[in-house]
Amino acid sequence: FEVIVHDDASTDGAVDAAREQFPDARFLLSKENVGYCVSNQRLAEAARGEYLLLLNNDVELLPGALEVLYQSILAGHDSIRSLTEYTMGGDLSCRGMGMDLFFTPFQCRDSGHKVAFAMGACLLLRRQLWLEIGGYPAFFEYTCEDFYLCLQARARGVPVEILSESGYRHHMGKSINPDGVNLGRRRISERNRLYIINELLPWRDRLVVWPLFQLMYWLEMIAHAVAGRSLAPLRVPQKLAHREERRIPVLPLLT
Numbered sequence: 001f002e003v004i005v006h007d008d009a010s011t012d013g014a015v016d017a018a019r020e021q022f023p024d025a026r027f028l029l030s031k032e033n034v035g036y037c038v039s040n041q042r043l044a045e046a047a048r049g050e051y052l053l054l055l056n057n058d059v060e061l062l063p064g065a066l067e068v069l070y071q072s073i074l075a076g077h078d079s080i081r082s083l084t085e086y087t088m089g090g091d092l093s094c095r096g097m098g099m100d101l102f103f104t105p106f107q108c109r110d111s112g113h114k115v116a117f118a119m120g121a122c123l124l125l126r127r128q129l130w131l132e133i134g135g136y137p138a139f140f141e142y143t144c145e146d147f148y149l150c151l152q153a154r155a156r157g158v159p160v161e162i163l164s165e166s167g168y169r170h171h172m173g174k175s176i177n178p179d180g181v182n183l184g185r186r187r188i189s190e191r192n193r194l195y196i197i198n199e200l201l202p203w204r205d206r207l208v209v210w211p212l213f214q215l216m217y218w219l220e221m222i223a224h225a226v227a228g229r230s231l232a233p234l235r236v237p238q239k240l241a242h243r244e245e246r247r248i249p250v251l252p253l254l255t
Contacts, residue, residue: 001049002026002047002048002049003022003024003025003026004025004026004027004028004043004046004047005018005022005025005027005028006027006028006030006040006042006043007027007028007029007030008030008033008034008035009030009031009032009033009034015027015029026046028042028043028046030042035138035141035142036136036141036142036145037135037136037138037139037140037141037142037145038138040054040120040135040136040145041135041136041138044127044130044131044135049127050126050127050128051073051124051125051126051127052123052124052126052127052130053066053069053123053124054120054122054123054124055121055122056120056121056122056170058170058171058172059121059122059168059169059170060088060168060169060170061122061166061168062083062086062166062167062168062169063166064165064166065083065122065166065167065168067166068083068163068165068166069081069083069124069163072124072161072163073124078126078158079158079159079160079161080118080123080124080125080129080149080150080153080158080159080160080161081118081123081124081125081160081161081162081163082096082118082119082122082123082124082160082161082163083122083162083164083166083167084162084163084164084166084167084168085119085121085122085167085169085170086167086168086169086170087169087170087172088169088170088171090169092109093107093170093172094107094108094109094119095108095109095110095111095113095115095162095164096108096113096115096116096117096118096119096160096162097116097117097118097119098113098114098115098116099117099147101209102193102197102209102212102216103193103196103197104193105117105147108162111162111164115160115161115162116147116150116151116154116160117146117147117149117150117151117160118146118150118160118162119146119170120136120145120146120149121168121170121172122168122170123146123149125149125153129153129156129158130149132156133149133152133153133156135149136148136149137192137195140188140192140195141188142185142188143185143188143189143192144189144192144196145192147192147196148192148195148196148199151196151200152199152200155200183221183224183232183233186220190213190217193213194210194213197209197210197213221233221234222234
């Protein structure tokens with residue numbers, strides 16, 4: 001195995017501290033802050049192993065977690081694997097994520113529930129599968145990228161499974177969303193979900209989902225605008241660029 005760390009242009013001395021404590025790890029040092037998706041792409045490209053275990057820096061693995069993941073590989077079947085997620089206080093957070101008709105994710109807590117995707121905070125998959133899918137789209141920035149990866153895998157016949165024998169504790173978005181609702185993140189999330197819908201749904205289904213998706217989004221933004229007495233939530237989200245823009249329907253959300 002190998003351990004690779006991507007440092008996204010930090011300035012707090014974290015790299016020196018990590019190098020001193022983990023001299024056998026490989027470090028990729030970015031000259032500028034490139035964001036979550038690009039960081040993971042660089043890690044996957046640098047990796048030399050057959051499997052990738054993606055771990056966020058706000059995750060703490062529980063005892064036996066790596067052994068449980070390794071034994072699942074030896075079982076022989078191909079899948080994207082993760083572990084049960086807990087809060088930092090030790091409470092159950094989720095056993096994978098489900099989704100509704102509009103590709104809205106929700107937490108699964110029942111160990112028997114069939115999950116749609118696993119949280120990217122702790123994700124194990126074949127490196128070749130990552131390369132076939134193309135990994136995380138760079139323009140996704142920092143949300144829905146694990147959703148996209150797992151649904152693309154499932155479209156290729158590769159299931160997603162959550163192993164219950166061990167788990168991990170997760171700070172869950174405290175670095176980018178410490179105070180609850182973040183409209184900036186919501187905008188990016190809705191944009192990325194619309195992209196996933198466009199990639200994976202047949203056009204007949206999209207004729208139903210697109211208008212309802214738009215209606216739900218704008219009703220929510222109007223509610224935020226009224227509650228906050230500000231027109232800021234009604235600001236049009238950032239457009240996609242180049243290839244991605246052409247692959248998305250030209251609808252009010254993205255104009």
